[in-house]
Amino acid sequence: MIVTKSLEFSYDNNFIFKFPNINLKSTENLLILGNSGIGKSTLLHNLAGILRPKSGTINIFNNDISKFSEYELDKFRGENIGIIFQKPHFVNSLTVGENLELAQFLGRNKRGDIKLTLESLKILDKINKKPKELSHGEKQRVSIAIAIINSPKLILADEPTSSLDDSNCANVINILKEQALKYAAQLVVITHDSRLKKHFKNSLDL
Amino acid sequence: MSIFKLSLKNIFSRPMSSVLSIMLLSLGVSMISLLILINTVLKEQMDNNLKGIDMVVGAKGSPLQLILSSVYHVDSPTGNIPLKEAKAIENNKMVGYSVPLLYGDNYNGYRIVGTNSKFFELYELNIKSGNFFSKDFEVVVGSKIADRLNLNLEDEFISSHGLRETGEAHANNPFIIKGILEFSNSVADQLILTSPESIWEIHAEHDHDDEHDHDDEHDHDDDEKEITAMLIKFKSPMNIIQFPRYINEQTNLQSAVPSYEISRLFKLFGFGIETISLLAYLIILVSGISIFITLFNSMKERKYDLALIRTLGGTRFQLSLMLIYESLLLTIIGFFIGIGLSRLSIIFISKIMDANFNYSLNNTGVLNDEWWLLIVSIIIGLVACLIPSIQVYRMDISKTLSDE
Incomplete structure (x- = not known):
C-alpha cells in the first residue's frame, strides 16, 4: 500500500514541485508518466527516501517515511525497496555475484538465493564476471537482480526502457512484471516512454 | 560480504x-625501524661490552680510537x-683493578690478545x-671463532x-689451542687469548740475534x-674525575673514559640518524x-558505486567506514612490510659487519619505538581518509543519481 498526500518538493525554494496524490492498493502496479524536467526522478527519489519532501506525507506499507531519520530511511530502503535506474549501476570492484552478496549484506537480508535469482534472469553464467565485462542487456539484467535479491515489497524503476528498442522494451518490462509477481512486490515505473502504457492498468500523468 | 571485505576488494581493484x-x-617505516x-642493538652491545671499565690507558692518539681498539x-x-709505566699506574692507590692487553698478531683476521x-x-x-693457557704459545679461543674456523683442542695454528x-x-x-670459551655475548667471543709472554716472545725473536748473557737479558x-x-x-x-686528567697531563700516556667516548660517538651518529629519520618521516608523509x-x-x-551502496540500504556511516x-x-600492510624489510636488512648488515669487523648484531623482536611507528602509521592513515570520508558522509546521492 503506497499513499502520498499533497506531496511537495523543492530544491531551492524558488520552484516547487507539486505531485498528484498516489493511492495504490497492495497488489497494484503503477506507471507514472511525464515529460523530461517535470520532476519524475525527484518523485522517485522521494518515494525511495533518497530525498525528503518539503511538505505532505509519504506512507509506504503503513510507515510514514517522511518522518524517518536518515538512518531509518537507509534501513527501510535496504529492507523494503529495490531500485532500478535508467543506467545500471554497480560496485565495479566486485563481481556480479559479489554485488548481489553486498546487496544482501546492506539490506540486512539473507533470504534471497543469488544463483536462483541470476538463473531466473538467465545470467547465471555471469556470476564471476566483473560488471565492465558485461553487455548492456546483461548489465540491465544484473541491475534488476541487485534490486530484487532482497525480495523487496516495492520495486521502483526509473526510465528502465527509454534507451531500448521496441522488442527489448517489451522484454524488460515483462521481466520486471514477472519478477514483481514472483516476489509479491509492487512495481512502480516512472518514465516518459508512452510505449509502456499498454502494460499497466494504473497510470498517473505528472 | 562485509564492509571490510568490500574495502579489501576496492584496494585490489586499483593495484x-x-x-x-x-x-x-x-620504505619510510623500514628506514626508521x-x-x-x-x-638500539649497537648501544646494547656497546654497553654490554663495557663491563664496568672506568678508564683505558694507552699510547697517545685519538681517545675514541683507543676505546674502539x-x-x-x-x-x-x-x-x-x-x-714500567703501566705497572706504575697499576700500583697507584686509586686503581682497584687493571687488565693488561697486548696486541701484535692475528689468526685469519681474529685478534690474538695477550x-x-x-x-x-x-x-x-x-x-x-x-683449560686456561699456562705455558707460552698456549691459547684459549672465543666460541665464535671456534665455530667459524672449526677449531678443536690441541689444534695448532700459525699467526700472522x-x-x-x-x-x-x-x-x-x-x-x-688449550681451551675453548663458552659463548658470552661479549667481545671475547671473537678473540684469541694468550699470555703476555707469548706475544713478547714471538716479537722478541727478531731482535734477539745479538748475544746476551741470560741474567742480563732478563733485567734488560x-x-x-x-x-x-x-x-x-x-x-x-x-x-674518574681526577685520575684521567692526571695521566693525560703528567705522563706520556693517554687515558680515555669509555662511557664518555661512546656517548660522544653516538652524538656524532645522532646527527646522521636525525637527518635520515627526517627523510623517512617525509616519505611516510608522502x-x-x-x-x-x-x-x-x-x-x-x-x-555511482557509492550512490548505489546507499540506495541498497548502506548508511552514510558504512560508506565512511569503507574509506577508513x-x-x-594500506597503512597497516605498509607498516608490516616495512618492519619485515628492516629485519631482512639487519640480517644483511650484520653479515657485512661480521665479515668486515668480526662484529655481529643480535636481532631482536619488535621494539617499543616500533609500536610507536605503528601508531604514527595509523594516524597518517586516519588523516589521509578524513576529508574523503567526511565528503562521502555528506554526499547527495539524489544529485549524483540525477547526473547521468
Whole structure:
C-alpha cells in the first residue's frame, strides 16, 4: 500500500514541485508518466527516501517515511525497496555475484538465493564476471537482480526502457512484471516512454 | 560480504596506486625501524661490552680510537706503552683493578690478545672445554671463532703479524689451542687469548740475534717490554674525575673514559640518524598524501558505486567506514612490510659487519619505538581518509543519481 498526500518538493525554494496524490492498493502496479524536467526522478527519489519532501506525507506499507531519520530511511530502503535506474549501476570492484552478496549484506537480508535469482534472469553464467565485462542487456539484467535479491515489497524503476528498442522494451518490462509477481512486490515505473502504457492498468500523468 | 571485505576488494581493484602507497609507507617505516634497530642493538652491545671499565690507558692518539681498539676490538691500537709505566699506574692507590692487553698478531683476521686471568674475571668468561693457557704459545679461543674456523683442542695454528690476515707469518712459533670459551655475548667471543709472554716472545725473536748473557737479558727485557693498553676500574667512582686528567697531563700516556667516548660517538651518529629519520618521516608523509589522493580521485570515479551502496540500504556511516578501512589497510600492510624489510636488512648488515669487523648484531623482536611507528602509521592513515570520508558522509546521492 503506497499513499502520498499533497506531496511537495523543492530544491531551492524558488520552484516547487507539486505531485498528484498516489493511492495504490497492495497488489497494484503503477506507471507514472511525464515529460523530461517535470520532476519524475525527484518523485522517485522521494518515494525511495533518497530525498525528503518539503511538505505532505509519504506512507509506504503503513510507515510514514517522511518522518524517518536518515538512518531509518537507509534501513527501510535496504529492507523494503529495490531500485532500478535508467543506467545500471554497480560496485565495479566486485563481481556480479559479489554485488548481489553486498546487496544482501546492506539490506540486512539473507533470504534471497543469488544463483536462483541470476538463473531466473538467465545470467547465471555471469556470476564471476566483473560488471565492465558485461553487455548492456546483461548489465540491465544484473541491475534488476541487485534490486530484487532482497525480495523487496516495492520495486521502483526509473526510465528502465527509454534507451531500448521496441522488442527489448517489451522484454524488460515483462521481466520486471514477472519478477514483481514472483516476489509479491509492487512495481512502480516512472518514465516518459508512452510505449509502456499498454502494460499497466494504473497510470498517473505528472 | 562485509564492509571490510568490500574495502579489501576496492584496494585490489586499483593495484597500481595501492602498491605505490604501500611501497612508500613501507620504505619510510623500514628506514626508521632500521635506524631504531641499529641504534638500539649497537648501544646494547656497546654497553654490554663495557663491563664496568672506568678508564683505558694507552699510547697517545685519538681517545675514541683507543676505546674502539681496546674495549671493542674494532679499530687499530694507538701504539704501545712501556710496561714500567703501566705497572706504575697499576700500583697507584686509586686503581682497584687493571687488565693488561697486548696486541701484535692475528689468526685469519681474529685478534690474538695477550692478557692475564683478570681478563677472564672482567668478562666473566667460562671455559667450555679444555683449560686456561699456562705455558707460552698456549691459547684459549672465543666460541665464535671456534665455530667459524672449526677449531678443536690441541689444534695448532700459525699467526700472522699485525691485525690483518695479510701480515707476515710467524712460522717458527705455532700457537696451540688449550681451551675453548663458552659463548658470552661479549667481545671475547671473537678473540684469541694468550699470555703476555707469548706475544713478547714471538716479537722478541727478531731482535734477539745479538748475544746476551741470560741474567742480563732478563733485567734488560723488563725495561723494554711494552703492552698495548690497560683496562682500569677505580676503587672509588670519584677517581674518574681526577685520575684521567692526571695521566693525560703528567705522563706520556693517554687515558680515555669509555662511557664518555661512546656517548660522544653516538652524538656524532645522532646527527646522521636525525637527518635520515627526517627523510623517512617525509616519505611516510608522502605516502599519506598518496593515499589521500587515491581515495579522493576514486570518489569521483566511483560516485555511482557509492550512490548505489546507499540506495541498497548502506548508511552514510558504512560508506565512511569503507574509506577508513581502505586507508588503514594500506597503512597497516605498509607498516608490516616495512618492519619485515628492516629485519631482512639487519640480517644483511650484520653479515657485512661480521665479515668486515668480526662484529655481529643480535636481532631482536619488535621494539617499543616500533609500536610507536605503528601508531604514527595509523594516524597518517586516519588523516589521509578524513576529508574523503567526511565528503562521502555528506554526499547527495539524489544529485549524483540525477547526473547521468
